[in-house]
Structure formats: C-alpha cells, structure tokens
Amino acid sequence: MQIKRSQRILILIFLVVLFARVYFAFQTPYLDNSGNLVKRYTEHIIETGKPMFFDPLSYNGREVLYSPLWNYILAIFSLILGSAAFKLIPIIFSSFLIPVIYLLSKRIVDNDELALFISLMSGFIPVMFIDTLISASIYSLVVPVLFYLIYLFIDLDEKKIPIFVAFSFFLSLLHPVSILFSLGLLFYYILSSSENLKIGDLKEEAMVFNIVSTFFIQFLIYKKAFLEYGMNVIWHNVPSQILGDYFNFDLLGVMYKIGALTLIFGLVGIIWGIIRKKDKLLLLSGFSLATLILLWLRLLEPTIGMLFLSAALVVSSTFTLNIFLSYLGKTKLPYYRLSFIVIVLVLIVLSLAVPSFVYASKHVKEDVPSPYEVLVLEWVKENSLPDTTIVAPLGKGHIISGLAGKRTVLDDNFLLAPETSERYGDIEKLYGTNSEVEALEIIAKYNIDYIFIPIESELKYGKIKWIEDENCFKGIFFGTPKVYQVIC
Amino acid sequence: MRIVSKEYFSEHPRYIKLFAKLGVGILALAFLLLPEILRENSLPVGDEPYYHLSIAGKLTGIGLGWNFLLNYFHIDALLLIIGILSMIFIFLNLKMLKLEERLVAAAFFIVSPAFVYLFNVGERFGAAFLFSLISCYFLLNNKYILALVSSSIIFLFDPRIGLFLLFLYALYFFYIKKMRRIFYSLITLFILLILIIGNFDDGITSDLGARIGNSMFSLLFVVICFLFFWSKKKFLYLYGAAGFLFLLSLNVDFGIFYFSLFLSILMSICFFELLRTKWESKLVRDFILLIIICGLLFSGLSYTNRISKSKPNDSIFNALSKLPKDSVVFSDIGYGGWIQYSGKKAVWHSMMNEKELEPLQNDFSVILESKNYDEAINILEKYQIDYILIDDELKEKWQESGLVYILRYNSEDFRFLFEEGDVEVWRFFR
Numbered sequence: 001m002q003i004k005r006s007q008r009i010l011i012l013i014f015l016v017v018l019f020a021r022v023y024f025a026f027q028t029p030y031l032d033n034s035g036n037l038v039k040r041y042t043e044h045i046i047e048t049g050k051p052m053f054f055d056p057l058s059y060n061g062r063e064v065l066y067s068p069l070w071n072y073i074l075a076i077f078s079l080i081l082g083s084a085a086f087k088l089i090p091i092i093f094s095s096f097l098i099p100v101i102y103l104l105s106k107r108i109v110d111n112d113e114l115a116l117f118i119s120l121m122s123g124f125i126p127v128m129f130i131d132t133l134i135s136a137s138i139y140s141l142v143v144p145v146l147f148y149l150i151y152l153f154i155d156l157d158e159k160k161i162p163i164f165v166a167f168s169f170f171l172s173l174l175h176p177v178s179i180l181f182s183l184g185l186l187f188y189y190i191l192s193s194s195e196n197l198k199i200g201d202l203k204e205e206a207m208v209f210n211i212v213s214t215f216f217i218q219f220l221i222y223k224k225a226f227l228e229y230g231m232n233v234i235w236h237n238v239p240s241q242i243l244g245d246y247f248n249f250d251l252l253g254v255m256y257k258i259g260a261l262t263l264i265f266g267l268v269g270i271i272w273g274i275i276r277k278k279d280k281l282l283l284l285s286g287f288s289l290a291t292l293i294l295l296w297l298r299l300l301e302p303t304i305g306m307l308f309l310s311a312a313l314v315v316s317s318t319f320t321l322n323i324f325l326s327y328l329g330k331t332k333l334p335y336y337r338l339s340f341i342v343i344v345l346v347l348i349v350l351s352l353a354v355p356s357f358v359y360a361s362k363h364v365k366e367d368v369p370s371p372y373e374v375l376v377l378e379w380v381k382e383n384s385l386p387d388t389t390i391v392a393p394l395g396k397g398h399i400i401s402g403l404a405g406k407r408t409v410l411d412d413n414f415l416l417a418p419e420t421s422e423r424y425g426d427i428e429k430l431y432g433t434n435s436e437v438e439a440l441e442i443i444a445k446y447n448i449d450y451i452f453i454p455i456e457s458e459l460k461y462g463k464i465k466w467i468e469d470e471n472c473f474k475g476i477f478f479g480t481p482k483v484y485q486v487i488c
Numbered sequence: 489m490r491i492v493s494k495e496y497f498s499e500h501p502r503y504i505k506l507f508a509k510l511g512v513g514i515l516a517l518a519f520l521l522l523p524e525i526l527r528e529n530s531l532p533v534g535d536e537p538y539y540h541l542s543i544a545g546k547l548t549g550i551g552l553g554w555n556f557l558l559n560y561f562h563i564d565a566l567l568l569i570i571g572i573l574s575m576i577f578i579f580l581n582l583k584m585l586k587l588e589e590r591l592v593a594a595a596f597f598i599v600s601p602a603f604v605y606l607f608n609v610g611e612r613f614g615a616a617f618l619f620s621l622i623s624c625y626f627l628l629n630n631k632y633i634l635a636l637v638s639s640s641i642i643f644l645f646d647p648r649i650g651l652f653l654l655f656l657y658a659l660y661f662f663y664i665k666k667m668r669r670i671f672y673s674l675i676t677l678f679i680l681l682i683l684i685i686g687n688f689d690d691g692i693t694s695d696l697g698a699r700i701g702n703s704m705f706s707l708l709f710v711v712i713c714f715l716f717f718w719s720k721k722k723f724l725y726l727y728g729a730a731g732f733l734f735l736l737s738l739n740v741d742f743g744i745f746y747f748s749l750f751l752s753i754l755m756s757i758c759f760f761e762l763l764r765t766k767w768e769s770k771l772v773r774d775f776i777l778l779i780i781i782c783g784l785l786f787s788g789l790s791y792t793n794r795i796s797k798s799k800p801n802d803s804i805f806n807a808l809s810k811l812p813k814d815s816v817v818f819s820d821i822g823y824g825g826w827i828q829y830s831g832k833k834a835v836w837h838s839m840m841n842e843k844e845l846e847p848l849q850n851d852f853s854v855i856l857e858s859k860n861y862d863e864a865i866n867i868l869e870k871y872q873i874d875y876i877l878i879d880d881e882l883k884e885k886w887q888e889s890g891l892v893y894i895l896r897y898n899s900e901d902f903r904f905l906f907e908e909g910d911v912e913v914w915r916f917f918r
Contacts, residue, residue: 161769202768208712209772215708216779216786219695223790226704230696 006112010102010119017123018095024360025087025133030368033395036402037413038071038136039086045075057401057408059417060389060446066415067221069173070138087133090140094132097144097311098123104151105318108280114325117345118318121352125310127257127303129356130363139307142175147311149181150287154280156203168210172217180290180300180308182214188286195277225415234299237414239424242394243298250302257359258310259352266313269320281319288312369399373454376477377404380450391427391443392452400452409446431457436466443486453482508591513575516598519788520571523608524564526796531805532563533798537610538825539839550839551612553644563610570614571607577621578749584628593756599788601694601701602748608795613742616645620653627657649742675732682735692737692744694791700744702737703791705783706751713758716765726754800826803909804879808832810906811875811913818855818868818916819877820885821845827877835871856890864894865901873916876902880910 003011031039044052051068058064077085102119106112122128132140145167152164171178185207192199219226225233235243255263270288273281291309294300328340369377380390381404389407392400397411410423417423423446430442431453442448451473453464458480467473472488523533532538543549545559557566575594582590597603606614619642626635639657643650655678662671691698693707710730717723733750737743759777767773804823808830811817816833824837836848851871855864876895878886886892895902895914905913 158769161771165771165775200768205767205769205772205776209776212708212712212776212779212783216705216783219704219783220786223695226695227697227794230691 006116009116010099013116013120013123014095014098017098017120018091020123020357021091021095021129021133022088024357024364025091027361028134028364028368030134030374031086031136031402032134032363032367033398033412035086035134035136035398037398037411038074038138039083040398040402041066041068042071042074042078042086042136045071046078055401055413057406058397058411058413059423060407060409062418063224063416064413065222065225067173067175070141070175073141074136086136090132090136093144094128094140095123097128097147100144100147100151101311101315104147104154104315107151107154108315108318109322111318111322111325114318114322118314118321121259121262121317121348122311122314124349124352124356125262125314126259126352126355126359127306127310130359131303131307133360134364134368138175139177139304142171142177143307143311145171145174146178146181146308147315150184150283153185153203153206154283156200156206158202161202161206164206165209168213169217172214173221176218176222177304177308178214179218180294181287182211183290183294184283184287185210186286187290188283191274191282191286191289192279195274195282197277197279197282199279222415228416233415237417237420239414239421241421241424241428253302254306256355257306258313259348259355261348261351262310262313262317265317265320265348267316269316269318270313272323273316273319278319281316284312284316288316369403370480372479373399373481374403376479376481376483379476380404380406380483384449388449389447390450390452391430391446391448393427393431393454393457394424395456396452396454406450409448431464432461434465436469436472439466440472440488449486450476451484451486453484455480458482505591512591512595512598515595516572516575519598519604519792520568520607522789522792523604523796526793528797529802531800531802532610533795534609534611535800535822535825535838537563538800538829539837540610540612542825542828551645553641554612554615556644557615558610567607567610567614570618571603574607574614574618574621577618577625581621581625581628582753584625587753587756589753589756589760592759593753596706596752596755596784597749599784600703600706600748600752601787601791602745604788604792604795605700606745608792612645613649613745616642616649616742617745619645620649623653627660646742648740652736652740652742652746679732679735682739685739692734692747694794695787700741702744702748702751703784703787705780705787706748706755708783709755709780710751710758713755713762717758717761723758726757730754799881801909803911804877805830807877807906807908807911807913810908815874816872817875817877818871818873820882823877823882832875835873854890856886858890859893861894864891868916875905876914876916878912878914 040057041052044050045068051066051071053064055062055064074085074089077089081088098119101122102115105115105118109115128143131137149164149167149171152160152167156164168178171181189199189204189207222233225237229235229237258266266288269281270285272278274285288309291300291305291312295302295305295309324344325341377400380388384406387407389409390400390404391409394410394412397408398413400406400408401411410420410427411417414420426442426445430439430451433439443451451467453467458464467475467482467484472486473484474487475482475484477483524530527533532541539549540551540555540558541563543555545556546552547556549555575598578597579590579594582593587593606617619638623635623638623642626632626638635657639650639653642653655674659671659674662668662674692701693704694701695704710727714723714727718727730747730750733743733747737747759780762773762777799822804826808817808827811832813831814833816835817827818835819827821836821838824834825839827834828837836845836852840848851867854860855867858864876891878892878895883892895904901917903915903917905915907913
C-alpha cells in the first residue's frame with residue numbers, strides 16, 4: 001500500500017505535535033490537581049476492577065458520580081505503560097484531533113494543502129495544547145470524538161449511520177459534554193430552517209437519535225444528581241461564593257488562548273458561512289453558537305468551552321483562508337503571492353505556537369506540586385494515622401488526597417458533595433481569620449488534624465496569626481508549604 | 489422449532505393479542521408489587537396514608553370514603569385490588585374509544601411514576617381515580633345514571649376530583665351537542681383560572697425530584713413527536729388536550745395522574761405513527777424507539793426504587809412507641825401523620841389546609857430558623873410540646889440553625905432522652 005504525499009505530511013504533523021506535547025508533559029514527573037483525581041480513580045479500578053463510587057478521602061468521605069469509561073481506558077493502558085499512561089495516552093488521543101480536523105477541512109474546501117495547514121494549526125491551539133499535558137484530561141478524547149461526529153454528520157449517508165450511532169453512544173458514555181453536540185445539532189437545525197435549507201431526512205433522523213440517546217445516557221448516569229438538584233444540576237453544585245468567578249468569561253484571555261488570528265478568521269468563516277448559506281459551515285456555526293450561548297449563560301466552564309470553540313474556529317477558518325487565497329490569485333500581486341501567503345501563515349502559526357509553548361512551560365512549572373510539597377505530603381502519608389483529615393485550599397484538594405492519601409475537607413469535584421457553599425465559606429474563613437476561637441470552631445467542625453498552608457494562601461490572606469499558638473498547633477514544616485498539626 | 493412457532497403465531501393473531509394482554513397484566517402486577525418487595529420494612533410508604541390510617545373507620549376528615557374503607561381492608565390489599573381494577577377499566581375505556589394502541593397505552597401508563605405512586609402509596613387518590621374510570625366507562629356506554637352514581641362516590645374520596653370530572657362531563661356534553669362557543673369559553677376560563685391561581689413551584693417530573701410526577705422521557709418523547717406530527721390535525725387536538733391537563737397538573741396534585749394517563753395514550757399513538765412513518769434509516773428508528781422504551785422503564789423503575797426506600801422506617805415508630813400516649817410531639821410537618829398514627833399528638837401534619845397551616849408555619853419557622861432562645865421557648869410552650877423528635881434527615885434539613893442549635897447548647901429546658909437508630913428524642917420541660 002502506497003502512502004500518499006498528503007498522508008505522509010499529515011503523519012509528520014501528527015508526530016511533530018505529539019513530540020512537542022510529550023516534551024512539555026515529561027518535564028515534570030507529577031500531575032496537576034485534577035490529574036491527581038483521575039489517577040486516584042483509575043488506580044482504584046486497577047486494584048479492584050470496579051469504579052470508585054464512594055470516595056473515602058474527598059470531603060471526609062462522600063458519594064461520587066461520574067462516567068468511569070475514561071478511567072477504564074486509562075486503567076487498561078496503565079497496565080501496559082505504567083503511570084506514564086496518565087500523560088502519554090491523553091497526549092496521543094488529543095493528537096488524533098489533527099487527522100480529524102484534516103478530514104473536516106478537506107470536506108469543507110477540498111484543498112489538500114490548506115487542509116494540512118489547518119490540521120497543523122489545530123495541533124497548536126494553546127488551550128488544547130495545555131489541557132492535555134498533565135491533567136490526564138478526559139477532553140483529550142472527547143474533543144476528537146466530538147469533531148469526528150461532526151465530520152460524519154456533514155456528509156451523512158446510510159453507510160455512515162452505524163458509525164455515527166456507535167460514536168454517539170461512545171461520546172455520551174464518555175462525558176456529559178456530549179449534550180453540547182446535541183445542542184449544536186439543534187442550533188444547526190434552527191439555522192438551516194431559518195435559511196430555508198433542507199437538511200435531509202437522514203440527517204434529521206440522526207439528529208433526533210443523537211438528542212434522545214444523549215439525554216437517556218446522561219439521565220442514566222447522573223440520575224442521582226438530577227433527583228438531588230433538579231434542573232439546578234446545570235450549576236454542578238458549585239459553591240455560591242465562586243459561581244460568578246467559576247464561569248467567568250474573559251475576552252482577552254480567549255484571544256490569547258485560542259489565538260487572535262484563529263479567532264478572527266474563524267468568526268469570519270462562520271459569519272460568511274451563514275450569509276452564503278453553506279450547509280457544511282452551518283453545522284459548525286450551530287455548534288459554535290451553542291458553545292457561545294452556554295458560555296455566555298455561564299453554563300459551561302470557560303476553559304472547556306474554549307476547547308471546543310477553538311477547534312470549531314480553526315475548522316471554520318479553512319473557509320476564510322480559502323477565500324483569501326483565491327482572492328490573492330485574482331490580485332495584481334502574483335509575484336509577491338507566495339511570500340505574502342508565507343507571512344500570513346507564519347503569523348498564524350506564531351499566534352498559536354508561541355502562546356502554546358509559553359503557557360505550557362508555565363503550566364508544567366506552576367500547576368504541579370513542587371518537590372518540597374511532594375516531600376511534605378509524603379511525610380504526612382507516612383507519619384500520620386490513616387483517617388487523618390488535612391485542610392487545604394480548594395485548588396489543592398486532589399493533590400492532598402492523591403499524594404498524601406488523606407482525607408480532605410474540600411475539593412473542586414462539587415457534584416453530590418455535601419454543603420459545598422458552607423465548606424468553601426468555612427475554609428476561606430479559616431485561612432483569613434485572625435480569631436483563634438473561630439478557627440478552632442471550624443477545625444472541630446470538620447475534625448481537622450493537619451493544616452496545609454500553601455504559598456498561594458499566604459499571598460492571598462497574609463500570615464495566619466492563630467497558627468502561632470504552640471499549645472494548639474505544632475509546626476511540622478515551615479517552608480512553602482507550611483504544615484501544622486492540631487494538638488489541642 | 490422457532491420457525492414453526494412463528495408460522496403458528498402469524499396464523500393465529502388472536503394468540504399474539506392474548507399473549508400481549510397477558511404481558512401487560514404481568515407488567516401491571518410487577519409494578520404493583522415491586523415497591524413492596526423492594527421495601528426493607530412492611531410499613532406503608534409516605535406520611536399521608538398514616539393520616540388516613542389514624543382516623544380509619546371514621547367518616548370524618550379528608551378522604552372520608554378512604555378512611556372508612558381502611559377500617560375494613562388492609563391498605564396493601566386495597567391498593568392492589570384498586571390497581572388491578574383501574575387497569576381493567578382503563579383498558580375497557582380505551583376499547584370503548586376504539587383505540588387500537590390500547591395495549592401499548594396501558595403498558596406506558598403502568599411504567600409511569602404516576603401509576604407507581606397511585607397504587608403503592610396509600611392515599612385517597614387511587615380509589616377516586618378508579619371511580620372516575622368506572623364513571624367514564626358508564627358514560628361511554630350511555631348508562632348515565634350509573635355514571636352519575638359512580639361520579640358521586642368520588643366526592644367521598646376527594647371532592648376536587650369529583651368536581652373536575654363533572655367539569656369534564658360538562659365539556660363532553662357541550663362538545664357532542666356542538667355548543668362550541670360554551671365549550672371553548674369553559675376551557676379558556678379554566679386555563680385563565682389555573683394561570684391566576686396556579687402553584688408553579690412544585691415539580692412535575694419525577695426524574696428531577698418531584699414527589700409525584702411524569703417521566704422525563706415521556707415528556708421528551710411527546711415533544712419530539714410534536715415536532716414530527718404538529719401539522720396533522722388529529723395530533724393538534726391531542727396535544728391541545730395534553731396541554732390542558734399539563735396546566736392542571738401544575739396546579740393540583742391529582743392532575744398529574746390524569747395527565748400521565750393521557751400522556752400514555754398520546755405516546756402510544758405517536759409510537760405507532762413513528763413506526764408507520766417512512767424512515768431513511770431503520771437502524772436509527774429502532775434505536776430511537778428502543779431508547780424511549782428503555783427510558784420510560786428506567787423512569788418507572790427508578791421511581792419504584794425511590795418509593796420503596798422512602799420513609800417511614802422502623803426506628804421512627806420504635807422511638808414513638810416509647811413515648812407516653814397523648815403526649816405532644818414536635819417534628820417536621822412530614823412526620824405529623826406518623827406521630828398521630830402512633831397515638832401521640834402532632835402539632836402539624838401535611839394534610840392540614842392552608843388556613844390551618846399558615847399560623848403554624850409562621851410560628852415554627854421561628855423555632856427552625858432563628859437562634860432566639862426566648863422566642864423558641866415561648867412557641868414551644870404555646871403549643872404545649874412535650875417531646876421533640878429529630879432524625880439524621882431532619883438534622884441535615886434544619887442544619888445548624890434554630891432548634892438543632894438550641895438543643896445542643898441548652899441543657900436547662902431540654903434533655904436528651906434516647907436514641908433509636910438515627911432517631912433522637914428530646915424532652916422539653918415546660
């Protein structure tokens with residue numbers, strides 16, 4: 001079998017992106033906060049063969065609700081690759097977005113070179129690049145699968161239906177964000193209807209199937225959460241104090257994390273697609289619109305929303321770049337055409353690759369526990385009783401439970417967690433108060449044995465004064481982080 | 489062997505129908521018995537049945553017909569019989585209406601959370617529902633006197649259901665007499681009335697936590713079918729009627745049962761219409777219909793499981809049995825029926841009307857929400873409360889505020905008496 005030139009280039013792009021990600025990911029041996037949670041749940045599957053539905057460490061022991069499919073996938077690969085699987089597998093999966101984007105772009109413009117360039121762009125979308133490095137993120141698989149479904153749907157025929165059905169089920173089982181795809185289809189239907197475009201019976205049937213199956217599977221998995229919170233489940237039981245910040249949507253951040261040129265070219269492509277009634281772009285427009293509306297309504301975390309939006313914008317920019325290139329061919333600049341194109345393309349790559357590398361380098365340094373932090377937590381693991389509770393700020397919860405193997409008071413896995421707002425308020429008060437009485441009340445309330453004070457807390461709240469009472473608190477570590485044992 | 493059976497059945501469609509009827513019957517029995525089988529104790533579910541049981545035999549209070557019946561029959565047996573009879577009359581009514589999809593409609597209703605609630609929670613609604621079906625059957629058979637007699641029996645169980653049925657009969661009368669202006673005026677008036685006095689706070693979807701509700705999938709299914717069939721006149725009428733009952737179910741508790749029944753009929757019609765429609769992909773069609781069936785079953789089973797795990801448990805009655813007779817016990821409003829049933833006096837219960845309840849709610853909100861000691865003591869004294877009963881669920885519900893706080897930090901007026909499972913009993917010294 002002979003490999004085509006375009007396929008060889010595609011493989012090369014895949015490998016370049018893969019190695020770039022591997023380079024950054026393996027600069028640290030540790031995972032970030034959420035990565036530690038994934039690792040712990042996966043290790044539980046490896047040990048017992050069953051998913052963990054009662055987490056004895058989180059929130060001093062609580063029920064957890066999630067789809068364990070991702071953890072099973074990681075568990076299988078961990079048996080072969082060991083703990084390297086938590087970094088390698090997400091990186092490989094996320095790199096599969098490159099061929100998917102290539103296929104999608106080719107379908108939109110039928111320009112091989114441009115499709116290859118767009119697939120290269122997709123490999124360096126900053127937000128995607130960072131998210132898949134040290135988080136063992138489920139989105140590394142969700143994003144390629146979702147865009148593969150978009151690819152299948154664009155030219156859906158009888159032959160592709162079984163694959164579409166299978167991948168729809170797979171995506172729904174993987175993550176509740178599959179609802180975003182269903183909403184995207186719904187918006188596509190609305191846009192097409194408003195433009196008087198017939199989308200075809202088969203596509204309509206596939207749409208209904210996707211919506212019904214997605215809702216069914218989500219109800220099946222998250223039944224308990226729906227019962228507990230009703231429609232408020234969309235807020236994921238996030239503490240009221242941080243609900244506003246949690247879904248904060250910062251436009252400048254978006255430009256930097258998606259890439260300014262991608263954003264401009266992508267948005268132009270979407271608008272152009274709607275104006276010119278391009279069916280293939282309407283689907284992406286519908287999907288982007290659904291994402292933007294959910295982001296605007298603060299129903300979707302910005303980082304997650306941006307993951308999908310950036311990939312959709314990259315594909316949409318294919319259309320803009322194609323128009324741009326054909327326009328250049330018609331101008332009186334034939335001699336400068338090549339150099340002009342090269343400049344534009346280099347600019348696009350730079351607007352993506354540079355922020356990707358800068359963010360990635362920062363991410364692997366700042367968002368993982370420092371060697372000293374690891375040393376401290378390992379000491380606690382070895383030298384404290386098994387049912388010890390350690391208090392730490394919100395962003396450190398999974399690191400504590402993952403590395404020290406001890407109970408925590410609070411972490412960011414809010415769904416079904418008990419009294420999240422109350423606990424968040426209490427922990428904020430604990431680190432911020434000057435009153436030892438108030439602090440001791442909170443310590444007694446949650447049976448806290450150790451107080452973990454990371455540098456972030458000291459920077460935010462200043463020095464904690466009540467901790468200096470030697471009758472009540474015994475200092476164990478005094479660097480960054482500080483650790484005190486409660487002795488009274 | 490398989491081929492022979494297939495041929496045999498294709499030549500004998502009446503056997504297929506018989507088997508289908510048998511299947512629906514077994515399904516009905518399963519959903520009537522399942523909550524009882526899954527339940528860890530033999531106590532009736534919920535707090536309302538205990539209100540009726542505590543005044544069983546007396547022709548007083550709410551649902552006096554039901555109270556009377558409970559004196560002579562065991563609540564579980566009564567519910568089972570009413571459930572079976574209701575299913576028979578649903579089937580007969582649908583047969584009278586010449587609905588071809590009646591078996592599927594009956595099956596959809598059986599797996600609905602409304603059916604599970606109606607015939608597993610010993611409230612008065614089940615009996616009233618049965619008599620409304622009987623009355624409807626007589627009406628469709630043109631036996632008006634019998635219809636009127638069975639309608640009047642409904643008033644013994646719940647006058648509101650009786651009135652609602654009379655309203656439906658009036659609508660039916662004006663419709664067949666072609667008095668359309670009065671017919672539509674009545675519907676408009678009814679809708680306006682519901683919109684004005686409607687209580688839209690209660691959920692109507694059991695999957696989203698509503699106490700009595702519909703399956704999320706039935707609602708999703710009819711919405712999707714509406715997108716497919718809205719242009720057909722027949723469906724517009726059916727959806728109009730469904731909308732009418734939907735509004736009713738938002739306002740009154742019993743409305744959900746009639747809405748669920750109508751929804752099941754609508755779903756069965758839509759289901760067969762979808763089967764008859766030409767599909768581009770049969771795989772997709774089969775999957776959609778399969779998911780809908782699984783979804784409906786899932787909702788029904790999940791609700792059955794929820795019902796079977798609901799309170800009361802043995803600990804509550806064990807704790808109450810240790811208290812002296814006629815003593816006044818304070819607990820949550822939902823515990824009032826249990827307190828009364830065990831021979832003690834409850835200060836409030838969920839069967840009280842709004843007028844009775846309002847001053848009590850105002851007073852007890854002070855106890856439950858404020859930490860003002862004097863105010864709380866005054867209110868407890870006002871209602872001559874002797875004991876306070878609290879369990880884990882109430883501790884979580886009331887949290888650290890109010891009564892829980894006072895109990896913990898005041899040893900002068902309150903004394904912890906004993907613990908029975910997760911139930912704590914405190915003595916209040918007046």
